[in-house]
Amino acid sequence: QQQVKQSPQSLIVQKGGISIINCAYENTAFDYFPWYQQFPGKGPALLIAIRPDVSEKKEGRFTISFNKSAKQFSLHIMDSQPGDSATYFCAARPNTGNQFYFGTGTSLTVIP
């Protein structure tokens, strides 16, 4: 059973456009929500993260929007660049331990 549901599976965006990836969860024990970026042949790398007491967090071109009541969070990539082409994973960690639950990933392609 997938505890974190991620969509879309793949996404194609024009250079300069906005990429949006969505995730949803059910477990109210989750209290930390990171996003990871993975390039082919590499392990995932932490991109940005948020806690549920904040509704939005922005770091450069990357923004997380968090809706606690809907149990949803999303990653927005502004001014998308070809170098952003990668697979993105959302994740969630419960307050009970250092075990992360990952979404199934979104393959982003930014067309020049």
Place this chain on the structure above:
Amino acid sequence: KAGVTQTPRYLIKTRGQQVTLSCSPISGHRSVSWYQQTPGQGLQFLFEYFSETQRNKGNFPGRFSGRQFSNSRSEMNVSTLELGDSALYLCASSLGATATNEKLFFGSGTQLSVL
């Protein structure tokens, strides 16, 4: 600071064999977690070790085991390999604190193919 090192990078095994994967965490990190990554499934948590003790365990059969040494290096073992065990196995290290914003740092993984 060196990152997380996983060896070997690639492995080819046949069904029924066993395999051992190795992970060296970032210096100073005391927690090592293992994840299985397969296409369409994302990353699935296997287990976490902290100070040589298994602290968390995911929903994998007992064929999957691990251990951690006093220098925080960790090994993962899979016995009686099955075709479905073919995957990228990722190791992640972290400080191991109980802070909510614990950051995971991943290695590049070991790609295991079971024939």
